Structure formats: C-alpha cells, structure tokens
Amino acid sequence: MKTVYACFCTDVIHEGHLNIIKEAVKYGKVIAGVLSDKAMVRYNRCSILSLEERKQMLEEIPEVSEVIVQNEVMYEKILRELKPDYVIHGDNWIEGPLRTIRENVIASLRGWGGRLIEIPYTYNEKVRNIDAVMKEKTAMPEYRRKRLRLLLELCPIVKTLEVHSGLTGLIAEKTLVANNGEIDQFDAMWLSSLCDSTAKGKPDIELVDMSSRLRTVDDILEVTTKPIILDGDTGGLVEHFVYNVRTLERMGVSAVIIEDKTGLKKNSLFGTDVEQTQDSIERFCEKISAGKRAQRTEDFMIIARIESLILEKGIEDALERAKAYVDAGADGIMIHSRKKEPDEVFEFCDRFRMVDGKTPLVAVPTSYHSVTEEELQNHGVNIVIYANQLTRSAFPAMQETAETILKYHRAKEAEDRLMPISDIITLIDEV
Numbered sequence: 001m002k003t004v005y006a007c008f009c010t011d012v013i014h015e016g017h018l019n020i021i022k023e024a025v026k027y028g029k030v031i032a033g034v035l036s037d038k039a040m041v042r043y044n045r046c047s048i049l050s051l052e053e054r055k056q057m058l059e060e061i062p063e064v065s066e067v068i069v070q071n072e073v074m075y076e077k078i079l080r081e082l083k084p085d086y087v088i089h090g091d092n093w094i095e096g097p098l099r100t101i102r103e104n105v106i107a108s109l110r111g112w113g114g115r116l117i118e119i120p121y122t123y124n125e126k127v128r129n130i131d132a133v134m135k136e137k138t139a140m141p142e143y144r145r146k147r148l149r150l151l152l153e154l155c156p157i158v159k160t161l162e163v164h165s166g167l168t169g170l171i172a173e174k175t176l177v178a179n180n181g182e183i184d185q186f187d188a189m190w191l192s193s194l195c196d197s198t199a200k201g202k203p204d205i206e207l208v209d210m211s212s213r214l215r216t217v218d219d220i221l222e223v224t225t226k227p228i229i230l231d232g233d234t235g236g237l238v239e240h241f242v243y244n245v246r247t248l249e250r251m252g253v254s255a256v257i258i259e260d261k262t263g264l265k266k267n268s269l270f271g272t273d274v275e276q277t278q279d280s281i282e283r284f285c286e287k288i289s290a291g292k293r294a295q296r297t298e299d300f301m302i303i304a305r306i307e308s309l310i311l312e313k314g315i316e317d318a319l320e321r322a323k324a325y326v327d328a329g330a331d332g333i334m335i336h337s338r339k340k341e342p343d344e345v346f347e348f349c350d351r352f353r354m355v356d357g358k359t360p361l362v363a364v365p366t367s368y369h370s371v372t373e374e375e376l377q378n379h380g381v382n383i384v385i386y387a388n389q390l391t392r393s394a395f396p397a398m399q400e401t402a403e404t405i406l407k408y409h410r411a412k413e414a415e416d417r418l419m420p421i422s423d424i425i426t427l428i429d430e431v
C-alpha cells in the first residue's frame, strides 16, 4: 500500500486539516507528523498543548494510521527515513518564506520518485476564527509569561529585537525569513528604555516613568504573542520595584532587567563620558531579593545587569557582582559592554561559565556588532538583544523623507522609498 505523509503544527484540528486528511486517504495509508516544540518555535508557532497532547489529537483521527514526531521544520530528514510515496500540504506555502520548506520537500521526494500533492488551503471564516482564537490564547498572560523560560530550554540562543510601539511589536512578531534553507524569526522582544524614551522625544534618564512605560508594554501586548523582556532601568526605589514586579507579572511580561546603577541614570553607551554611579553590591542584591520575594509565579524572571565593564571597573568586579546577584536570586545576568570588540564579554562569559553552568547570560551587541549569534552562543550566552536597531533605522529614513519633501515642495520625490498605501493599510490585522 502506498504511503502519504502530512505534517501538522496546530493545537486544534479544524476543517482545513480534515480536508487534507480526507484527500490524503485517497492515495494510501496516512502517516501524520506532529511538529516538535523546538521546531514549532522556529516556525513562529507557539503551542499551548504539550507534544503528547498534540500527538494524541492526531491519533484520534480514524483515517490516520500512524503519528510520528517531526523534529525539524525542514522535512528532509523525516522524509528520508519514511520515504513516503506522497506528501500532502495546503497550497499556502507556494508564496513567501514558507516556500523554502516546500522546495525542501520537492527536492527530498525526488530521491525516490515521490510526489507532492497540494490542495487549496481552506481559509473560510470559521477556520480564520479558530486560528485567531488560538493565537489570542497564546498571548494571554499565563501562557506568554512563561514562554521565555521555555525558549531558553528550546533555543540555542534567544534572539530578541527592540520594540517601542505596537508597530515595532508587529515587526518583531511577524518578520520571518528563509535563509540558507532555514526559516528564521525573532523569539522575543526587548522593550528598551532608550528607544521608548527616544520615541517620545525624551532623554533616556528614567524621565519616562513606569506608568508611561507600562502603557507602551500594553500597546505591544495587544498586538503580539511573543515574550517581552522589559528594560527596567535601575528598577528605581526598592519600595517601588516590588510593586512594578507584580504589575509586570500580572500583565504577562516575562522578565525585567535591572541595571546596577544608582542616582540619575544615563544611557550606558555614554560610558564614562558622563557621570554615572554604580550601586553597591549589598544594596543591589537587596533590590533583587525584594523583587523575587514579591513575585507570585515561578515564570517571571528578574535579570541583573552588570555595568562594571561600561564603567571601566574591570572583569573581576563584574564577576564578583555576578556571583552575588545570582546568590541574591537573580534569574539571569546581563553583561554590558561598549567596546568595539566582544573580547571582554567573551572573557566574562567564559569565566562565569567556569563557576556557573546554568544561570542564563544575556548580551547586547550594539557596539561590538560584528559578533555573530553563534560566537556568543559558543561563549555561553543564552539571550542576544538587538537593543536599538529598529529605532536607528527608522529615524534616518523618516528624516530623509522630511528633507526631501521640504526640498522639492511636493511628495513625489520621496514616493519611491515609501511603502505603498495599499500595503500600509493592510499591515494591521483586523479583528
């Protein structure tokens, strides 16, 4: 009997999936693949069911003869093992980045003369509704909040992009590229104090207060599902920090990063060009511990950011602080540097990893931007934050448009560089 393979990455079986199975059974014995958690994440899908539950859901479909786990987004490996006569899929992957997966399937099937069957993707109101409900569910605080811890287990490095508005949130949420035969996307969002302040035309000195920052958090939460890491500046007074931890946790934020500075905070990238004071180890540890005592779930993370390298206090000071902050309860350590090369970050990470193999490490390669994710990962970094690149790309583009209009006294000359109106009006999902 011929075999037909179909892979699923879903938490519900709807009409569209059943259409695929109904068609598949006409060709032979149906083997259903269930995409692993690790692969789901790469595919921009988050599940609220466990792998076992998803497997069971497919096993309950009478036409399905066998269910197996597909560990990679690309089908190549599983197809080589199964050598099915047919693979069946909806026709929604002919265009866009998912095309890479389709090409991978076609090339693999060629190896033994297998065939790809494509059926029209079912996209009626009911299916659209089910998709929307599932997506909204994954955005609920109880699911979103714990996703950062999950990603730390599933991803070799958690790729985090700066966001400061609903629109930038959508870019972090939806940008998907096919690169070297792989699908890639950002895993999490960094709500930068620098970019949140800059978007409001204000300096990055904790002038934009927590109420305003929370407003930005909410704008982003409303239109995205990925986990948020909030730049919590210094965390402010301990007495205020504990309230903010609870609020963030309740909203579904996954982590706050607080830096060990005190007094009037200035942006770290100024380094020693401006006056900045590092907090004492004891006081900062007390802030971390108070925050940890205040939180009400196991999910939320308080990550301690060490400014010793920024303030030229040396690696020894940074390592001493890292140990103390972890002992005080910090769920992760962010090491910041404004050097052009990553050497001091590597040295810190290597030495930290000699004594602590598990506490997550966070790096922000703004000034040492030539470093690759793989290099960071090889030195034990778990989260990479691209902290301000969206803001820095948008600002010159907008400025150039403004200058062009002023220069020509009309908009025509600016038009070539602009997104078409038809695209901008469909950029936002409608409910």
Ligand code: SPV
Pocket: 192, 193, 194, 195, 204, 231, 267, 268, 269, 364, 366, 387, 388
């Ligand atoms: C931010 O993005 O606001 C940060 C990182 O705190 S940095 O600007 O490099 O200090």
Ligand code: MG
Pocket: 192, 193, 194, 204, 231, 233
């Ligand atoms: Mg900041």
